[in-house]
Amino acid sequence: MKQIIVLATRNKGKTREIRELLKGYPIDIKNLDDFGPIPEVIEDGETFDDNAYKKASFTAKILGYPAMADDSGLCVEALDGAPGVYSARYAGENATDADNVKKMLEELKDKDNRKASFKCVISIAIPTGPALTYEGECQGVITKEAVGDNGFGYDPLFFYPELNKTFAQLTIQEKGQVSHRGKALKEIADEMDKIIDWIDITMPKFQRAECKGNNS
Numbered sequence: 001m002k003q004i005i006v007l008a009t010r011n012k013g014k015t016r017e018i019r020e021l022l023k024g025y026p027i028d029i030k031n032l033d034d035f036g037p038i039p040e041v042i043e044d045g046e047t048f049d050d051n052a053y054k055k056a057s058f059t060a061k062i063l064g065y066p067a068m069a070d071d072s073g074l075c076v077e078a079l080d081g082a083p084g085v086y087s088a089r090y091a092g093e094n095a096t097d098a099d100n101v102k103k104m105l106e107e108l109k110d111k112d113n114r115k116a117s118f119k120c121v122i123s124i125a126i127p128t129g130p131a132l133t134y135e136g137e138c139q140g141v142i143t144k145e146a147v148g149d150n151g152f153g154y155d156p157l158f159f160y161p162e163l164n165k166t167f168a169q170l171t172i173q174e175k176g177q178v179s180h181r182g183k184a185l186k187e188i189a190d191e192m193d194k195i196i197d198w199i200d201i202t203m204p205k206f207q208r209a210e211c212k213g214n215n216s
């Protein structure tokens, strides 16, 4: 039987990438939409680690299943590492991807140094608190205009010199080979048997929330 893991994210782009890169492994990845409503997690950590753990452990605790959360963001050299953990709210509390892209282009208008890195921390937590942590990082250059239609978030601005394309010009598989998230997921994939054993050994078998979906 496949191990159920709840993906603790509301981001559809991340969900697509994580599902695609972990397909074929003996896990059944559920969405938050497979369960009844649960409160929003407040992402007030100072690091990607803090926020990834917060999202994963909160969700695991509430639903009674192991949960996987991704906290990620763009760190721009000329902006002293900003927006970093604030990447989702760069242009304001309810900013869309388009708002964030627009603001980034404006902020970097007169900057010659356009080096940036994407960072990703993925936490896998069980309801009683313990968690495993994986991370990945990749380097690129911020373009002067949005290029490409694939991906999500800042992808149209993130030029990856080795492939001579922005992340928004890559397929999910191509992006996953080199991206921050792809690197963290590769570590997870390589350790999948150990992770499943760890969940099985450490997680108490108590009451779980009802899961509506069967969309593995």
Ligand SMILES: O=P(O)(O)OP(=O)(O)OP(=O)(O)OC[C@H]1O[C@@H](n2cnc3c(O)ncnc32)[C@H](O)[C@@H]1O
Binding pocket: 008, 009, 010, 011, 014, 043, 070, 071, 072, 073, 074, 087, 088, 089, 097, 100, 118, 151, 152, 153, 154, 155, 167, 179, 181
């Ligand atoms: O917290 P969850 O529900 O997972 O979804 P979120 O979109 O709020 O995700 P984060 O808090 O981790 O914020 C990440 C921000 O960085 C952006 N980002 C992260 N990974 C990215 C990627 O691979 N490509 C483009 N943008 C990315 C993303 O669009 C968000 O604005």
Ligand SMILES: [Mg+2]
Binding pocket: 043, 088
């Ligand atoms: Mg978030």
